[in-house]
Amino acid sequence: NAGVTQTPKFRVLKTGQSMTLLCAQDMNHEYMYWYRQDPGMGLRLIHYSVGEGTTAKGEVPDGYNVSRLKKQNFLLGLESAAPSQTSVYFCASSYGGMQVYEQYFGPGTRLTVT
Amino acid sequence: AQKITQTQPGMFVQEKEAVTLDCTYDTSDQSYGLFWYKQPSSGEMIFLIYQGSYDEQNATEGRYSLNFQKARKSANLVISASQLGDSAMYFCAMRDRGSSNTGKLIFGQGTTLQVKP
Numbered sequence: 243n244a245g246v247t248q249t250p251k252f253r254v255l256k257t258g259q260s261m262t263l264l265c266a267q268d269m270n271h272e273y274m275y276w277y278r279q280d281p282g283m284g285l286r287l288i289h290y291s292v293g294e295g296t297t298a299k300g301e302v303p304d305g306y307n308v309s310r311l312k313k314q315n316f317l318l319g320l321e322s323a324a325p326s327q328t329s330v331y332f333c334a335s336s337y338g339g340m341q342v343y344e345q346y347f348g349p350g351t352r353l354t355v356t
Numbered sequence: 357a358q359k360i361t362q363t364q365p366g367m368f369v370q371e372k373e374a375v376t377l378d379c380t381y382d383t384s385d386q387s388y389g390l391f392w393y394k395q396p397s398s399g400e401m402i403f404l405i406y407q408g409s410y411d412e413q414n415a416t417e418g419r420y421s422l423n424f425q426k427a428r429k430s431a432n433l434v435i436s437a438s439q440l441g442d443s444a445m446y447f448c449a450m451r452d453r454g455s456s457n458t459g460k461l462i463f464g465q466g467t468t469l470q471v472k473p
Contacts, residue, residue: 275460277463282365283465284447284463284466285461287460290458290460292459298458300460338457342451344406345403347401349400350399
């Protein structure tokens with residue numbers, strides 16, 4: 243099993259450009275998440291999904307959109323990149339339901355917006 | 357509002373000694389869960405240990421144990437017999453009952469641990 247994979251690993255964008263980050267998981271997880279990690283601020287939740295076709299806002303959703311057309315994929319889009327979106331982006335997934343499960347993380351995408 | 361606080365930005369420990377990383381949390385719910393993750397310099401997030409609010413025993417996983425003090429709302433991570441490979445950033449995270457059908461986690465700011473040879 244590959245677990246959680248993220249594409250690309252690195253990207254440099256100019257202000258105003260758009261891009262999509264792809265997250266894929268092969269563990270049949272119901273729940274998927276996108277986080278950003280900035281120095282000194284831990285991980286903050288951008289958007290999440292509790293199942294195919296459903297998405298919801300997290301703590302810092304502004305400037306991002308997401309889609310979950312297939313259970314195994316969760317896409318994060320930046321329509322018009324800004325320097326404030328320079329960060330490391332992590333995707334995570336977990337089993338769903340009332341029982342508590344840990345989240346499995348991808349390797350991260352380092353995005354720089356100039 | 358739910359919150360996780362890690363007050364130690366950086367810690368040093370001598371190899372083979374034990375170290376405690378602090379984590380305090382704030383929630384009004386009675387049912388919640390606490391997680392610790394490790395992030396080495398390579399960047400990946402590795403799950404270490406979990407403690408449920410109703411668990412009577414402190415969680416242990418190999419050299420990792422969680423010192424859970426519910427009344428003080430603290431969930432400190434104890435690493436015994438530190439190894440050089442333990443050098444990393446450590447994050448405490450919480451899931452509360454309000455997130456039971458979403459699995460959302462709230463993370464602390466992290467503590468960087470350096471193990472000295």
